[in-house]
Amino acid sequence: MSQHRSLKSASQIAAKRNVLKRFERVEILKARGKWKEGSRGLGLPKTKAEE
Numbered sequence: 001m002s003q004h005r006s007l008k009s010a011s012q013i014a015a016k017r018n019v020l021k022r023f024e025r026v027e028i029l030k031a032r033g034k035w036k037e038g039s040r041g042l043g044l045p046k047t048k049a050e051e
Contacts, residue, residue, distance in 0.1 A: 020049055 020028070028047045029035040 016049070018049060020047065024049075 025047050
């Protein structure tokens, strides 16, 4: 008898997030060289999650 799909462990359920938190978006912009020091964290451009 197999286990019900709702009882899988959390590590198997975790999916790739497509929405990033503000600090994650800032880190990506810094890595791409598109972040200026002293810039505000509001109105950030859209960024795709890095794989």
